[in-house]
Amino acid sequence: MSLENVLARIDADLDAATDRLIDLLKIPSISTDPAFAADCDRAADWLVADLQSLGVTAQKRPTPGHPMVVGHIEGDGPHLLFYGHYDVQPVDPLDLWDRDPFDPQIEDTAAGKVIRGRGSSDDKGQLMTFVEACRAWKAEYGALPCKITFFFEGEEESGSPSLVPFMQENAAELTTDIALICDTGLFESAVPAITTQLRGLLGEDFTITGPSRDLHSGMYGGIAMNPIRVLTNILAGLQDDTGAVTLPGFYDDVPELSDEIRSQWQGLNFDHKTYLGDVGLKAPAGEQDRTPLEQIWSRPTCDVNGIWGGYTGDGFKTVLPSQASAKLSFRLVGQQDPNKIREAFRTYLEGNLPNGFTVEYRTEKGSPASQMSVEDPAFDKARKALSDEWPRPAAYVGCGGSIPIAGFFKDILGVDAMLIGFGKDDDQIHSPNEKYDLESFHKGTRSWARILAELTK
Amino acid sequence: MSLENVLARIDADLDAATDRLIDLLKIPSISTDPAFAADCDRAADWLVADLQSLGVTAQKRPTPGHPMVVGHIEGDGPHLLFYGHYDVQPVDPLDLWDRDPFDPQIEDTAAGKVIRGRGSSDDKGQLMTFVEACRAWKAEYGALPCKITFFFEGEEESGSPSLVPFMQENAAELTTDIALICDTGLFESAVPAITTQLRGLLGEDFTITGPSRDLHSGMYGGIAMNPIRVLTNILAGLQDDTGAVTLPGFYDDVPELSDEIRSQWQGLNFDHKTYLGDVGLKAPAGEQDRTPLEQIWSRPTCDVNGIWGGYTGDGFKTVLPSQASAKLSFRLVGQQDPNKIREAFRTYLEGNLPNGFTVEYRTEKGSPASQMSVEDPAFDKARKALSDEWPRPAAYVGCGGSIPIAGFFKDILGVDAMLIGFGKDDDQIHSPNEKYDLESFHKGTRSWARILAELTK
Numbered sequence: 001m002s003l004e005n006v007l008a009r010i011d012a013d014l015d016a017a018t019d020r021l022i023d024l025l026k027i028p029s030i031s032t033d034p035a036f037a038a039d040c041d042r043a044a045d046w047l048v049a050d051l052q053s054l055g056v057t058a059q060k061r062p063t064p065g066h067p068m069v070v071g072h073i074e075g076d077g078p079h080l081l082f083y084g085h086y087d088v089q090p091v092d093p094l095d096l097w098d099r100d101p102f103d104p105q106i107e108d109t110a111a112g113k114v115i116r117g118r119g120s121s122d123d124k125g126q127l128m129t130f131v132e133a134c135r136a137w138k139a140e141y142g143a144l145p146c147k148i149t150f151f152f153e154g155e156e157e158s159g160s161p162s163l164v165p166f167m168q169e170n171a172a173e174l175t176t177d178i179a180l181i182c183d184t185g186l187f188e189s190a191v192p193a194i195t196t197q198l199r200g201l202l203g204e205d206f207t208i209t210g211p212s213r214d215l216h217s218g219m220y221g222g223i224a225m226n227p228i229r230v231l232t233n234i235l236a237g238l239q240d241d242t243g244a245v246t247l248p249g250f251y252d253d254v255p256e257l258s259d260e261i262r263s264q265w266q267g268l269n270f271d272h273k274t275y276l277g278d279v280g281l282k283a284p285a286g287e288q289d290r291t292p293l294e295q296i297w298s299r300p301t302c303d304v305n306g307i308w309g310g311y312t313g314d315g316f317k318t319v320l321p322s323q324a325s326a327k328l329s330f331r332l333v334g335q336q337d338p339n340k341i342r343e344a345f346r347t348y349l350e351g352n353l354p355n356g357f358t359v360e361y362r363t364e365k366g367s368p369a370s371q372m373s374v375e376d377p378a379f380d381k382a383r384k385a386l387s388d389e390w391p392r393p394a395a396y397v398g399c400g401g402s403i404p405i406a407g408f409f410k411d412i413l414g415v416d417a418m419l420i421g422f423g424k425d426d427d428q429i430h431s432p433n434e435k436y437d438l439e440s441f442h443k444g445t446r447s448w449a450r451i452l453a454e455l456t457k
Numbered sequence: 458m459s460l461e462n463v464l465a466r467i468d469a470d471l472d473a474a475t476d477r478l479i480d481l482l483k484i485p486s487i488s489t490d491p492a493f494a495a496d497c498d499r500a501a502d503w504l505v506a507d508l509q510s511l512g513v514t515a516q517k518r519p520t521p522g523h524p525m526v527v528g529h530i531e532g533d534g535p536h537l538l539f540y541g542h543y544d545v546q547p548v549d550p551l552d553l554w555d556r557d558p559f560d561p562q563i564e565d566t567a568a569g570k571v572i573r574g575r576g577s578s579d580d581k582g583q584l585m586t587f588v589e590a591c592r593a594w595k596a597e598y599g600a601l602p603c604k605i606t607f608f609f610e611g612e613e614e615s616g617s618p619s620l621v622p623f624m625q626e627n628a629a630e631l632t633t634d635i636a637l638i639c640d641t642g643l644f645e646s647a648v649p650a651i652t653t654q655l656r657g658l659l660g661e662d663f664t665i666t667g668p669s670r671d672l673h674s675g676m677y678g679g680i681a682m683n684p685i686r687v688l689t690n691i692l693a694g695l696q697d698d699t700g701a702v703t704l705p706g707f708y709d710d711v712p713e714l715s716d717e718i719r720s721q722w723q724g725l726n727f728d729h730k731t732y733l734g735d736v737g738l739k740a741p742a743g744e745q746d747r748t749p750l751e752q753i754w755s756r757p758t759c760d761v762n763g764i765w766g767g768y769t770g771d772g773f774k775t776v777l778p779s780q781a782s783a784k785l786s787f788r789l790v791g792q793q794d795p796n797k798i799r800e801a802f803r804t805y806l807e808g809n810l811p812n813g814f815t816v817e818y819r820t821e822k823g824s825p826a827s828q829m830s831v832e833d834p835a836f837d838k839a840r841k842a843l844s845d846e847w848p849r850p851a852a853y854v855g856c857g858g859s860i861p862i863a864g865f866f867k868d869i870l871g872v873d874a875m876l877i878g879f880g881k882d883d884d885q886i887h888s889p890n891e892k893y894d895l896e897s898f899h900k901g902t903r904s905w906a907r908i909l910a911e912l913t914k
Contacts, residue, residue: 316615431776
């Protein structure tokens with residue numbers, strides 16, 4: 001009954017584990033903003049030191065961007081790799097936070113205790129569930145159950161620019177039997193889930209320039225084409241009234257769901273009214289001939305993530321601006337090729353620029369969608385372990401978000417990834433007031449102990 | 458030959474007059490931004506003191522916003538009122554200025570000397586041409602040529618919220634024989650011009666709210682309607698492919714040009730290729746069945762002056778934002794009613810909001826277009842005076858911009874306004890690096906001396 005001892009140790013150590021997480025959350029490791037580069041470095045140092053305290057040979061490994069943290073510990077049985085990311089999203093709009101996003105605290109809420117702060121759920125809290133499971137295991141047995149490689153990234157929230165080169169250069173060191181990734185959630189905050197398909201992501205960040213300088217809309221309004229009008233026309237034309245993307249060929253490589261997966265997903269009884277109602281929305285947008293779950297997990301999308309141009313301060317300025325800008329992203333599925341979609345978008349955009357207008361792109365990397373081979377027995381073992389810990393049995397699910405690392409493990413290392421996480425839908429990741437339930441942290445840690453036990457049986 | 462003496466005195470005093478203007482330009486009286494309220498007040502004080510030095514009984518007069526400056530001086534002959542505004546536009550984007558916008562200086566350029574700084578042309582430099590003409594007249598004759606009322610506003614660049622109430626409350630004091638307004642330009646930087654028709658302006662500043670918080674575009678992209686998409690659809694639908702505004706009834710009160718005015722304007726040989734080419738544009742936008750000059754002076758328009766929503770910082774954030782905002786303005790002509798247009802716009806906007814979305818308006822005042830009665834002999838006298846000063850004869854022209862004050866003089870005081878100014882097309886008003894040609898300042902001052910002489914003959 002030694003697993004029981006490990007679980008008991010996790011229970012007894014919960015307060016100390018929470019304190020360690022809070023310590024890590026205090027570091028504002030925002031990867032997308034260069035002003036926080038030193039903080040990203042500090043978060044990496046913190047993790048190196050913590051892994052070393054477990055007897056792991058851990059190092060901060062430089063990249064052209066923020067460092068990776070890689071650690072190894074020897075052992076018998078399968079060789080596992082665990083991936084998480086220590087960087088976090090920006091915190092704006094700051095005035096919508098109820099507390100300093102980097103002064104985290106345990107809060108009592110109607111739904112139980114939560115750890116409130118940027119990164120608590122995405123992804124520092126999730127990352128630490130695995131580390132804490134290893135700590136308890138080691139304390140109980142004096143060693144970890146198998147050979148484990150720890151691999152923490154600091155650029156996940158900014159498009160992972162260094163990840164592919166690093167994995168390619170260190171492929172031999174990183175190749176394992178299976179990869180474990182903790183950056184996903186429970187299904188509808190209740191059903192433990194292993195994510196087996198993820199949407200890809202293509203970002204475009206660009207500025208359209210028309211007049212060589214800002215103009216007075218009285219002196220030029222009417223005969224000077226306004227870049228904001230050009231931009232809004234281009235963005236409005238990207239989708240039809242049903243929400244379908246109009247780029248030629250966009251749906252060519254989008255597969256239909258198999259009947260098996262479709263019926264499995266229908267069995268989850270996804271409550272889209274509550275899902276949308278919780279965020280103040282009354283009706284689902286998008287393709288009306290698809291179920292909401294299908295839309296989120298297996299249909300491609302286009303969203304404008306940011307738009308700006310002209311005068312945006314207090315009061316009014318009758319300017320006809322020289323430039324207008326947008327950041328947009330496509331979620332990709334199936335075999336959609338990010339490069340092909342980017343080309344189709346740019347052809348469309350440039351075809352709609354008036355004579356003399358120019359566009360400048362601030363290129364973002366794209367990543368295709370991922371699909372795991374659930375035939376590997378490790379998936380069934382993990383599903384059993386999760387079902388033992390949680391009140392409801394675990395399910396294979398899809399994910400609307402993009403975790404490019406899963407595809408890279410497959411493409412570069414030939415390794416399948418198991419995406420297991422304990423986030424809840426109301427964690428407000430990427431939003432003000434992000435939180436992680438103490439239950440997610442606690443039962444997440446226990447889940448990993450159970451999964452380690454199953455995988456090394 | 459005493460007018461000649463006044464003109465000679467203006468020539469001799471040019472350096473000192475320029476120094477006085479530079480002194481006034483150093484005060485950052487940006488009316489639209491509350492942070493500069495004290496500076497607006499300081500500019501008003503400066504003008505009160507300067508008028509008092511001419512023997513004018515001048516006072517700073519409080520309003521709910523920035524103060525008015527009103528001054529009176531007695532005399533025989535007609536009673537004239539001169540209007541100008543001492544407030545200036547915001548200066549952003551500051552990094553596009555070659556110098557501190559509020560540290561003005563005389564610069565030598567290939568086209569001659571210019572006074573560089575915010576407000577040099579719009580409108581402090583223009584305002585001071587009249588004051589300097591009065592100063593020279595007084596120095597020569599010991600008195601001004603007639604009864605004059607000086608009326609300076611500090612809210613012209615922010616929609617003149619206090620102007621109408623102030624004029625209504627002080628109608629008896631402000632009613633004169635004719636009003637002179639110096640806030641316009643030479644035609645194509647060469648032909649002295651009296652502006653006899655002006656477009657009106659209606660601004661709308663609004664925010665659309667969809668989801669109650671920012672969402673992760675992976676978790677909600679597809680089924681959650683994105684407020685930026687709603688906004689871009691609404692803005693794109695406001696105009697058709699020809700640039701015509703699609704609001705029902707928008708063109709109901711737009712008159713066709715009279716043949717006489719059309720042929721007069723055609724005689725101006727407006728060079729729209731150069732006008733657009735100078736600001737980097739290759740082709741005129743807008744209604745293709747209208748001449749460019751007709752479009753600017755006598756056709757209504759719609760322009761988005763600012764747009765913002767979602768993440769606009771460095772890097773990328775895959776957010777599906779809660780809100781999206783825009784500032785837009787309609788230029789109005791003929792009998793178009795700002796209130797009717799606003800209602801049509803809001804009906805259109807609200808009719809295109811998805812179920813559950815809301816809109817919040819930050820209301821802007823609207824003003825209708827203005828048309829002067831050029832039958833008043835003062836118009837011909839002023840045209841003669843201008844033709845005497847400049848190399849080419851003066852013309853009656855239209856103006857695409859909005860100077861609501863002209864309409865208010867007519868509606869509230871029953872007084873026609875003569876709009877005479879010396880700005881040039883390349884003055885970059887409302888843009889970085891605003892300037893006023895020293896020639897405009899000098900010959901503008903001389904022009905007013907000649908006009909005063911003609912009007913009081």
